[in-house]
Amino acid sequence: QAYNCLIHFYKRYLQKMAKNTSSNVFRTLDVDQYNEDNYKEDNDSTDPAALGPNDTLITSLLAANKPVEALTHLLSGATLGIKDQAARTASLTLAMRVLMAIKVSQIDDAVAQLDNESRDVLMKFIYRGFEVPNEGSSAHLLVWHEKVFTVAGVGSIVRVLTDKKRV
Amino acid sequence: MTTVHNFGVSPISCHSWSGDRKSLALSQNSNEVTLFSSSGSDWKQTGLLDQHDLRVTSIDWAPKTNRIVTCSSDRNAYVWVLDDNNVWKKTLVLLRINRAATCVRWSPEENKFAVGSGAKIISICYHEKEFDGWVSKHIKKPMQSTVTSIDWHPNNILIAAGSTDFKVRVFSSFVKDVEARPSPTEWGSKMPMGYLMKEFSNSSAGGGWVHAVSFSPDGSKLAWAGHDSSISVADAANDMLVMKLKTNLLPMCSLTWIRPNTIAAAGHNCVPYTFIVESDAVKLGSAMEEDKKKESSGKTSAMDLFKNKDKLGQNELETKLNFTHQKQIAEIRIVGGQKGDVDTFSTCSLDGKIVVWNLKTLAGQMKGLKI
Numbered sequence: 001q002a003y004n005c006l007i008h009f010y011k012r013y014l015q016k017m018a019k020n021t022s023s024n025v026f027r028t029l030d031v032d033q034y035n036e037d038n039y040k041e042d043n044d045s046t047d048p049a050a051l052g053p054n055d056t057l058i059t060s061l062l063a064a065n066k067p068v069e070a071l072t073h074l075l076s077g078a079t080l081g082i083k084d085q086a087a088r089t090a091s092l093t094l095a096m097r098v099l100m101a102i103k104v105s106q107i108d109d110a111v112a113q114l115d116n117e118s119r120d121v122l123m124k125f126i127y128r129g130f131e132v133p134n135e136g137s138s139a140h141l142l143v144w145h146e147k148v149f150t151v152a153g154v155g156s157i158v159r160v161l162t163d164k165k166r167v
Numbered sequence: 168m169t170t171v172h173n174f175g176v177s178p179i180s181c182h183s184w185s186g187d188r189k190s191l192a193l194s195q196n197s198n199e200v201t202l203f204s205s206s207g208s209d210w211k212q213t214g215l216l217d218q219h220d221l222r223v224t225s226i227d228w229a230p231k232t233n234r235i236v237t238c239s240s241d242r243n244a245y246v247w248v249l250d251d252n253n254v255w256k257k258t259l260v261l262l263r264i265n266r267a268a269t270c271v272r273w274s275p276e277e278n279k280f281a282v283g284s285g286a287k288i289i290s291i292c293y294h295e296k297e298f299d300g301w302v303s304k305h306i307k308k309p310m311q312s313t314v315t316s317i318d319w320h321p322n323n324i325l326i327a328a329g330s331t332d333f334k335v336r337v338f339s340s341f342v343k344d345v346e347a348r349p350s351p352t353e354w355g356s357k358m359p360m361g362y363l364m365k366e367f368s369n370s371s372a373g374g375g376w377v378h379a380v381s382f383s384p385d386g387s388k389l390a391w392a393g394h395d396s397s398i399s400v401a402d403a404a405n406d407m408l409v410m411k412l413k414t415n416l417l418p419m420c421s422l423t424w425i426r427p428n429t430i431a432a433a434g435h436n437c438v439p440y441t442f443i444v445e446s447d448a449v450k451l452g453s454a455m456e457e458d459k460k461k462e463s464s465g466k467t468s469a470m471d472l473f474k475n476k477d478k479l480g481q482n483e484l485e486t487k488l489n490f491t492h493q494k495q496i497a498e499i500r501i502v503g504g505q506k507g508d509v510d511t512f513s514t515c516s517l518d519g520k521i522v523v524w525n526l527k528t529l530a531g532q533m534k535g536l537k538i
Contacts, residue, residue, distance in 0.1 A: 039311050039332065080372060116413060153415025155396035163394040164333075164373030 053077035053091055058098065067101035068110045074098050076120035080123075081165035091167070095139060099144060107147045116152070122132040123148050123156040123167040169456070169491055174203075175416035177519035178324025181498055186230030188502055193515065200237050200334075202255070207444035216243055218257050223330065225270040229277040236260075236280050238268035244282050244292070246301060260301040262290045270316050276323045278345050283314030289328055291340040291360070303509040306338050306361040308351065316379045319384040323356055324349040327389050329377030335391045335401075337364040351401035353387050367401055367409060369393040373389055378434065388444065390430050398432060398442050400449050412442065412449040423497040425509040425526065429538050431455070431497035433514050435486055436497040439524065441538055452480045456523055458489045494518035 034096065041136045061070035074095055082088045102110055126148065129141045148156065177195035184191055190204045191214065200223055202214030203511040221240035228309050235255070238244040244260040249258065262268060264306045266285030273280045282290040282303075286491040290303035312332035329335050340347065341356035354364045359433055367389075369375040375395030382389055387446050389484075396418045399411040419434035425441070429452065433439040441452030487493065494517035503510035523524045 120413065139506060154417050155413060155415040156398040158394070159372070159374075159413065162374040162376075162393075163370065163373075 039044055049167065053079055053094060055090070056095065058094060062097060062101055067098055068099045068113075071102065071110055071122075073124075074120070075121045076115060079121055079167050080163075088167075092125070092128055092132070095167075096129055099125070099129065099138065100140060104128060104140070105145060111147050113137055119148055119152045120156050120163075121167060122158050123152060124160050124163070127160050128167055168532065170317045170523040170525070171491060172523070173268060174210075174519050174521065176469070178494070179497065179515040179519060179521060180517075181226050181237070182195065182500060182513070182515040183226045183228040184500060184502055184513070184536060185331070186233060187458060190233055191521070192226050192228055193521070194226060194237075194287050195519070196222065196517075198222055198239065199240075200226055200235075214255050216245070216247055216255055216257070219243065221267070224268060225272075227271050227280065229273040232277045234271060234273075234277070237272040238282050239258050240267035242266065242268060242284075244268055244280075244290075246280075251368065254292065258301060260290075260292050260303065262292070262303050263305070264288055264290060265362055266313075272317050272319060274323045274340075275321055276314050276346075279323070279340065279342060279531075281317045281319070281328075281340060283317045283328060285313040285315070285369060287312060287327070287330075289314055289317065289340075291326075291342065293342050293345045295344070304340075304342065305419065306340065306359060308361075309363065309366075310336070314522055315377060318380045318382050319352070319402055320321075320352070320435045321384070322349055322352060322386060325354055325382075325386070327365060327380040327382055327391075328389050329380040330377045333373065333377065333393075335367045335369065335377050335380055335389065335399075337366075337389065338362065365401075365403070365407065367391075367399070370395050370397065370401065370411075370534060379432075381423050381430070381506075383424050383444075384427060384505070390422060390424070390444070392422050392432055392434065394418045398430065400430075400444050405446075407480050408443070408447065410447060410449045412451065413486045414451060416440065420495065420497060421499060421514075422511065423499050423509075425501075425512065427507050430532050431499060431509075431512060433499050437492045437493040438490040439496070439499065439512075439514060443535070443537060444514050452473050453533075453535050454531075455529060456490050457533060457535075489520050490521060492516040492518055 054077055058070045058073055126141050126145050172421045179193050180196045182193035191200050192200055194200045198219040198221055200216040203210040218243050219239035223237055223239045225239050235247040242264050244262055247255045247257050250256050263283045264286040268282050268284045270283045279293045279394045289306040292301045292303045295302045312330050314328050314330050316329040326340050327337050337354055339362045341358050341360050349358055369377055372383045375393035378392045379390045388400055388402050396411045397411055401409045407439050417435035419432040422430055422432035425431045428444045430442040431439050439455040443450045443452050496514045496516045498511050498515050501509050502513050511523055511525050513521050515521045
């Protein structure tokens with residue numbers, strides 16, 4: 001009987017040890033965050049209240065068949081560095097609506113009346129638009145891309161890649 | 168007018184001229200530095216500095232004391248002095264860094280030099296008499312990433328450093344063993360060693376490695392080139408106003424001041440550009456070379472295509488860039504004159520050429536040149 005007791009305890013011991021070695025919880029701990037040498041991102045001074053472009057104004061302008069005005073408002077609004085993913089997606093959807101609403105013949109004028117900052121933001125939207133294509137959007141975006149590139153040059157494309165605050 | 172000096176097909180990663188501008192030190196993307204002296208229109212190799220184990224990242228030739236300092240990815244720097252037998256003798260500098268050295272520059276008075284590195288440290292090196300060697304002091308905080316470029320303020324104390332943490336910083340490198348306490352400048356009055364005088368972020372949009380920094384000739388302004396294709400100038404005399412120009416071009420890798428308010432910058436565009444600094448803005452000047460595109464009819468005929476294939480052995484008609492340099496420019500160096508009053512400057516490129524640009528003759532040739 002003493003022997004059975006021993007076997008029992010031994011089995012329980014093995015079970016415990018087996019459980020311990022199969023536990024991988026420690027692997028989910030990110031030790032790199034505790035490294036002092038880590039590059040720390042600048043604390044964003046983005047106003048958390050700025051959750052994206054003015055939705056209502058832009059939608060009403062689109063409804064009133066004034067897409068170029070809508071574009072100006074879209075690009076001068078707070079579109080960069082939005083933290084909330086849902087807000088970011090909504091911003092992109094709105095931007096695509098505006099870009100699609102502007103006819104090819106209107107694009108040249110639309111681009112010409114923008115300032116340099118706005119053109120950089122526009123280029124960022126164009127590339128994001130390429131990432132999520134839908135029914136002929138890419139073809140229209142390609143025209144946009146060509147027109148903006150003619151005015152803003154390679155520099156605007158470089159900034160799509162290097163700017164950390166994305167659209 | 169440009170003078171082209173061809174050194175083969177290997178990229179020239181860095182170069183530096185001797186004080187009398189008759190000799191040139193350059194490195195062709197290797198662990199060696201070759202010294203050339205001009206004899207007529209040709210270049211004769213007069214020296215080989217081959218002590219480094221890994222790629223040489225930067226060379227600086229002190230004009231007055233005639234000493235060369237080289238630094239490399241092997242975490243070392245050497246100071247080379249020409250002895251009586253015309254042999255270059257090396258002295259190892261103890262940088263005490265555990266990453267590659269990226270850039271090195273002598274101070275204006277040539278009694279110190281600063282080495283930037285991937286260890287997020289700037290080593291300020293000076294000669295210790297008792298030890299009879301070069302010792303280094305570290306500037307560490309608050310750099311968060313590799314130091315890519317360094318430039319000295321004319322007062323021999325302040326240095327500007329650009330980094331891949333998207334920031335430009337002005338530090339004091341005051342070494343009390345070597346120099347007297349400096350008088351205040353527009354950058355501040357307290358200047359203990361390693362003190363951060365000012366820090367600038369390259370972009371409010373948060374990105375862009377800083378490739379090159381340069382103080383204006385009087386030291387009151389600081390210009391830098393960012394990888395976001397921008398040129399920025401901070402004016403310390405004007406309340407630290409930062410003027411930024413986001414260009415339509417590819418990023419610049421090197422820049423210097425050719426006039427009190429004009430910057431020459433060059434980089435991935437393969438041709439130098441001038442930028443005019445006004446009181447509250449930086450404006451694009453012009454390219455220093457005209458696009459030498461021949462009048463092409465637009466569509467090339469099939470006949471032309473085959474003609475060229477037969478004659479030149481190439482499939483495409485135009486693979487050559489229409490500029491003197493065929494690859495990106497790595498470094499700009501002043502040859503004739505000094506910062507703010509430059510007559511000629513040189514550019515070294517990954518195409519193996521060093522081109523010397525003569526501002527006077529260029530201004531005569533190019534009507535659109537804005538200096």
